[in-house]
Amino acid sequence: MNKNKTFKLINAIIFDFGGVLINWDPHKLFNKYFANDTQAIDNFLTEINFSSWNLSQDKGYPFAQAVTDLSVQFPQYAHLIHAYDEEWEQSITGIIPETVKIIYKLKATGNHLFGLTNWSAEKFSIVRHNFKVFDLFEDILVSGEVKLIKPDPAIFQLLLKNIHRQPDECLLVDDSPKNIETAQNMGFATHHFTSPARLEMCLHQMDIL
Numbered sequence: 461m462n463k464n465k466t467f468k469l470i471n472a473i474i475f476d477f478g479g480v481l482i483n484w485d486p487h488k489l490f491n492k493y494f495a496n497d498t499q500a501i502d503n504f505l506t507e508i509n510f511s512s513w514n515l516s517q518d519k520g521y522p523f524a525q526a527v528t529d530l531s532v533q534f535p536q537y538a539h540l541i542h543a544y545d546e547e548w549e550q551s552i553t554g555i556i557p558e559t560v561k562i563i564y565k566l567k568a569t570g571n572h573l574f575g576l577t578n579w580s581a582e583k584f585s586i587v588r589h590n591f592k593v594f595d596l597f598e599d600i601l602v603s604g605e606v607k608l609i610k611p612d613p614a615i616f617q618l619l620l621k622n623i624h625r626q627p628d629e630c631l632l633v634d635d636s637p638k639n640i641e642t643a644q645n646m647g648f649a650t651h652h653f654t655s656p657a658r659l660e661m662c663l664h665q666m667d668i669l
Contacts, residue, residue: 472572473633474631483556561656562669574598575600577600627646627648635652
């Protein structure tokens, strides 16, 4: 949480999703292809520069085209690259129930909840309908839909415009230090998420819960 700064009454709580509300791990999907050899999976993901490739889909690049591009670059791994697209749901290891409980508490006490997530629009549309907790959010801004991505300040500005708020009216809950830093520099109240218990403590300290 920001130190030594005075905020207006917080009336918008903005949640990141991956690592805060939902767990995502490509290892789970690839385990069966590598006989549960974690190091082999890590080597594969590093070799194909998976993080950078996946980020392009979060920025709105079409998944089918991304799969084709990477398969051409790494034909020996084409079956694995296609598997990630076709079996993507297996990389979602589940909701974080303690965070869900906090979100329900926040909603029950009249707080306004919003989502700001770096996610492929194509893949988020699958997850969106699998978990009812998303129905508690008044608005969700998905990076792949707007082709902007955290920590670019532009996506924060777009969210503020959409929800009609000023930065000092908002609390951002995010597990990425870079995203937290950008939000702090823009004037948001922030909580660097490391566990639901610490989040709940922060919310009590801020008199939000």
